[in-house]
Amino acid sequence: MAQPPGEPLPREVLGRLTAILGSAGVITDAGSLLVYESDGLTAYRFRPRAVLLPRNTAQTAQCVRVLADAGIAWVARGAGTGLSGGALALGNAVVISLARMDSIIDVDAGNRRARVQPGVVNVELSAAVAGAGLYYAPDPSSQTVCTIGGNVAENAGGPHCLKYGTTTNHIVGLTVVTTDGNVIELDTGAADGGLDLVGVFVGSEGTFGIATEITVRLLAIPEAVETLLALFDDVDDASRAVSALIAAGLLPAALEMVDREAIRAVEASAYAAGLPTDIAGALVIEFDGSPAAVKTDADEAVEICRQGGAREVQRATDEAERQRLWYARKKAFGAMGRIAPDILVQDAVVPRSKLPGTLREIYEIAARHGLVMCNMFHAGDGNLHPTLVFDRRDPDQVRRVELASKEMMITCVRAGGTITGEHGVGLDKREYMEMIFSEEEMAVMCDIRRAFDPLGLANPAKVLPVRVCREWVGPATRRVTDPAA
Amino acid sequence: MSTTADRFAEHLTASTGAGAAAPPELLARVNAACAREGFAAVLAPDSADGAAAVLAICSAEGWPVLPIGAGTWLDPRGGPTRGGDVTPPAGVAPGRRATSTGADEGAVAGPETRTGDDAVAPGAAATARPPVLLSTVRLNRIIEHEPADLVIGVQGGVTLEQLDAALAAKQQWLPLDPAAAPHATIGAVAANASAGPLRAGHGTPRDMVLGVEIATGDGRLLRFGGRVVKNVAGYDGVRLTVGSRGALGLITALYLRVRGAARADRTLAVACGTGEGGARRGADLALALRDGAGCDAIELLSPAAAGRTGLVQPGWHVLVRLLGSVAAVTEAFERCQRIASGHETADVENDRPAAEVPSAVWDSLARLEASAGTAVRVTGPATGLADVTAALGRDVPTEAEGGWLMAAHAADGVIRLWRSSGPDGGPNDLAEWGTTAVTDGWTMMYDRPYELSISGRRDPRSDAEARRALAARLRTVFDPAAIMRGPWEV
Numbered sequence A: 001m002a003q004p005p006g007e008p009l010p011r012e013v014l015g016r017l018t019a020i021l022g023s024a025g026v027i028t029d030a031g032s033l034l035v036y037e038s039d040g041l042t043a044y045r046f047r048p049r050a051v052l053l054p055r056n057t058a059q060t061a062q063c064v065r066v067l068a069d070a071g072i073a074w075v076a077r078g079a080g081t082g083l084s085g086g087a088l089a090l091g092n093a094v095v096i097s098l099a100r101m102d103s104i105i106d107v108d109a110g111n112r113r114a115r116v117q118p119g120v121v122n123v124e125l126s127a128a129v130a131g132a133g134l135y136y137a138p139d140p141s142s143q144t145v146c147t148i149g150g151n152v153a154e155n156a157g158g159p160h161c162l163k164y165g166t167t168t169n170h171i172v173g174l175t176v177v178t179t180d181g182n183v184i185e186l187d188t189g190a191a192d193g194g195l196d197l198v199g200v201f202v203g204s205e206g207t208f209g210i211a212t213e214i215t216v217r218l219l220a221i222p223e224a225v226e227t228l229l230a231l232f233d234d235v236d237d238a239s240r241a242v243s244a245l246i247a248a249g250l251l252p253a254a255l256e257m258v259d260r261e262a263i264r265a266v267e268a269s270a271y272a273a274g275l276p277t278d279i280a281g282a283l284v285i286e287f288d289g290s291p292a293a294v295k296t297d298a299d300e301a302v303e304i305c306r307q308g309g310a311r312e313v314q315r316a317t318d319e320a321e322r323q324r325l326w327y328a329r330k331k332a333f334g335a336m337g338r339i340a341p342d343i344l345v346q347d348a349v350v351p352r353s354k355l356p357g358t359l360r361e362i363y364e365i366a367a368r369h370g371l372v373m374c375n376m377f378h379a380g381d382g383n384l385h386p387t388l389v390f391d392r393r394d395p396d397q398v399r400r401v402e403l404a405s406k407e408m409m410i411t412c413v414r415a416g417g418t419i420t421g422e423h424g425v426g427l428d429k430r431e432y433m434e435m436i437f438s439e440e441e442m443a444v445m446c447d448i449r450r451a452f453d454p455l456g457l458a459n460p461a462k463v464l465p466v467r468v469c470r471e472w473v474g475p476a477t478r479r480v481t482d483p484a485a
Numbered sequence B: 001m002s003t004t005a006d007r008f009a010e011h012l013t014a015s016t017g018a019g020a021a022a023p024p025e026l027l028a029r030v031n032a033a034c035a036r037e038g039f040a041a042v043l044a045p046d047s048a049d050g051a052a053a054v055l056a057i058c059s060a061e062g063w064p065v066l067p068i069g070a071g072t073w074l075d076p077r078g079g080p081t082r083g084g085d086v087t088p089p090a091g092v093a094p095g096r097r098a099t100s101t102g103a104d105e106g107a108v109a110g111p112e113t114r115t116g117d118d119a120v121a122p123g124a125a126a127t128a129r130p131p132v133l134l135s136t137v138r139l140n141r142i143i144e145h146e147p148a149d150l151v152i153g154v155q156g157g158v159t160l161e162q163l164d165a166a167l168a169a170k171q172q173w174l175p176l177d178p179a180a181a182p183h184a185t186i187g188a189v190a191a192n193a194s195a196g197p198l199r200a201g202h203g204t205p206r207d208m209v210l211g212v213e214i215a216t217g218d219g220r221l222l223r224f225g226g227r228v229v230k231n232v233a234g235y236d237g238v239r240l241t242v243g244s245r246g247a248l249g250l251i252t253a254l255y256l257r258v259r260g261a262a263r264a265d266r267t268l269a270v271a272c273g274t275g276e277g278g279a280r281r282g283a284d285l286a287l288a289l290r291d292g293a294g295c296d297a298i299e300l301l302s303p304a305a306a307g308r309t310g311l312v313q314p315g316w317h318v319l320v321r322l323l324g325s326v327a328a329v330t331e332a333f334e335r336c337q338r339i340a341s342g343h344e345t346a347d348v349e350n351d352r353p354a355a356e357v358p359s360a361v362w363d364s365l366a367r368l369e370a371s372a373g374t375a376v377r378v379t380g381p382a383t384g385l386a387d388v389t390a391a392l393g394r395d396v397p398t399e400a401e402g403g404w405l406m407a408a409h410a411a412d413g414v415i416r417l418w419r420s421s422g423p424d425g426g427p428n429d430l431a432e433w434g435t436t437a438v439t440d441g442w443t444m445m446y447d448r449p450y451e452l453s454i455s456g457r458r459d460p461r462s463d464a465e466a467r468r469a470l471a472a473r474l475r476t477v478f479d480p481a482a483i484m485r486g487p488w489e490v
Helices: A011-021 A030-036 A057-070 A122-132 A148-154 A197-201 A235-247 A260-267 A291-307 A319-330 A332-338 A352-368 A395-414 A430-436 A439-452 B004-016 B024-033 B048-061 B160-168 B186-191 B237-241 B275-292 B303-308 B326-340 B360-370 B382-395 B430-437 B450-455 B464-478
Strands: A074-077 A094-097 A104-108 A113-116 A171-177 A183-187 A210-217 A224-232 A254-259 A281-289 A310-315 A342-345 A372-377 A386-390 B041-043 B065-069 B132-135 B142-146 B151-155 B209-216 B221-225 B249-257 B264-273 B297-301 B316-324 B354-357 B374-379 B405-409 B414-419 B443-448
Touching: A011 A057, A057 A074, A057 A094, A057 A171, A057 A210, A074 A148, A104 A122, A113 A122, A122 A148, A148 A210, A171 A197, A183 A197, A183 B464, A197 B237, A197 B464, A224 A235, A224 A291, A224 A319, A235 A254, A235 A281, A235 A291, A235 A352, A254 A260, A254 A319, A260 A319, A260 A332, A260 A372, A281 A291, A281 A319, A291 A310, A291 B326, A319 A332, A332 A342, A332 A372, A332 A386, A352 A372, A352 A386, A352 A395, A386 A395, A395 A430, A430 A439, A439 B221, A439 B237, A439 B464, B004 B041, B004 B048, B004 B132, B024 B041, B048 B065, B048 B132, B048 B209, B048 B221, B048 B249, B065 B186, B065 B249, B142 B160, B151 B160, B160 B186, B186 B249, B209 B237, B221 B237, B264 B275, B264 B326, B264 B360, B275 B297, B275 B316, B275 B326, B275 B382, B297 B303, B297 B360, B303 B316, B303 B360, B303 B405, B316 B326, B316 B360, B326 B354, B360 B405, B382 B405, B382 B414
Parallel strands: A074 A094, B041 B132, B065 B132
Antiparallel strands: A104 A113, A113 A210, A171 A183, A171 A210, A224 A281, A224 A310, A254 A281, A254 A372, A342 A386, A372 A386, B142 B151, B151 B249, B209 B221, B209 B249, B264 B316, B264 B354, B297 B316, B297 B405, B374 B414, B374 B443, B405 B414
């Protein structure tokens, strides 16, 4: 779905912004704006009215103030890798790109803190502090390109958040440009008590303001790592093994699952890892910590998997082999392109104990709609990523994908889960919010949003269903109209 | 002759029925702690809907409400009796928030000295009505516990000992050890975001609560988060609620992330010597242990605190707790011993006697701190721990009988000072300590009594008003009539 470009910025506004950022910091030509009309949710395109490229907090605040004065909506954008449409410029918004704010301001190794601008790439932060024996734990799959600011906006997760938590567990302070163009400092404070303004800001998907400086918590690089790959002939056995590992008191650093379709796609690609393509599923299990702890836990995990029906458990003996064992999981998305030109990735979460039954149901849903589906997901968290492959040039496929996706979401919510574990609500799951929140709860969230953004200009029409906040309604608002839904 | 408060109490009780009557033991606890004129009624609803109904009535009729959990934190010298009035007890100087400059930036005043443009204190904003004390003691049910999910759902009035027992029966535990009585409620612990030494390895309640149900200040029942360990749907009302200290309403239920029970639990105590040198050695050792071994808890104890927890050697002590598999704990224990003996720090002249002690020492420490009548918290970057601890050790009478006890969550830079008696008598002026002890990036404030913890939270930063206004707008979302009372920043 594409929205035609809206009206250009008023000349007076454009003039003020150019005075702040210089001509190189303001993009208005149609060709350049094309780059910003989509993000990781590629089915949608919304061309922004302009793109602004501030370099620091002061410039960002001045820009927001200009836009607030003119009543112009805006959306902050990191690397544009988000999968829920969070960076799409709905409402004829202006994009405020934080790409030029990519400095690591300070590293305080003694106190295990770093202060960064939002445009710092996730993996580059870890690289920058590795010399001090530290790293930044949240590791979304897009970490080689996604930015810390985007991670904050979405409360990003990743494979290792099973043990280390998500982004919100690693943010201790923020400099925030508020929606009226002022600047406030938020910090968790060691006093612990009091409203956690940092905590409520993280994951607010760009609707509360812009974090222009972020203080993160760093962890010591684990001394030892052991990685296992357990191969199963039955998906049920694999998902039951997940529960068995957790119930045994083990806490892997990562516990991922990939199914047959994903493995086949990887083995047919340049990323082939030599895995058998007749298995039903595989678990990637990783432990980190002290050498003794890691060995003990890995030994126990091997035994649990074998008792749980694993055909084979491979154990990495060096870093190269560890990378190979991860290929099936990390390269699966990229390998999907061999199957079809488009994918839709869902992001539902269910309690671990419900994994076997939920997986069976979503496979049935995909089959019933005649769709090819792969599963590669964070099994330890119960965070499913059913991935439907299709060709968006075929309207019937698109219709069936949307129906199947909604059915899968209903299945996961009925199992006691939620609609998004790490990708965010954005535009993509806005209408699913009523599956898990009452009208009253959504109204309260709207009020919380208004407390931060009384003008309603920050990333409009995201997170909450449009009717809840009486916000902008436009052609991008689409609903599945299947009577059975 | 019945007072206005008495009449309202009768009206409230009649409206909410027997389901909200306070049990005798709670009444006894309240009466022992509070003067009768200090509260309008004590209610303990037996359902979340009942709690919401109480709040709806109070909101509609403008009666303040103070959530009290199980009443274990009621100040025996009259904490909630003043209906939000924050007049400090006689003889106590107003608290001050010392800043990095060491200067008295923005002196914190009690309400009698606040200027007209100061933020409004709860007591001044409210009417003179005494609060309704709202307890969760009858919200004491385990809602659900699926061990395979490592998640437990409980009502807000479930006590810590009740929770521990339920989890232990399934070989699980919640790695949270706040300085609270065993019959304190998990709802109150979450409301205060209270954490103990295990925060070093496992975080605070903000890292453990997955979902909350809250009866808001205007009587709505809302749920945020859920039963799953990853959840980014909507705005994080869980993080907003945990640590809100009752400002938004009453926590009626929570879902908590738990862990498998550790198979080994060992504690190492290292005596670091006396005086300022002992304090510095202890602080330095604590950070060396943080960096060299995966410790679940690292505490620095003053000589008085160490003695009171049963440690026999004189002087400052570092306590380390190690939890996990037998092999992992054995390896970590040996590593800690090596660090303590100076081998790995190449500080061979600094031989520090280290001995394993029963892990019950942690319970002793928690009980000791839970009994505090007055508590002060000094927080800052952990790398400054040695300087600040040494200065406090020098200036605060920690050694004398009846003096202050001190302990620090060393890895997080959180120093606590406490005494069982009230702030009356003896050195109690935060400014006196602050100007000598507080260095760059450290702050100091009262935790208890609650009155002083309010007055002690003045924020001198230039954007304080914007932050305060934001917090006020958020509170209004949940409590439009501003009836909730408690020790939060105004």
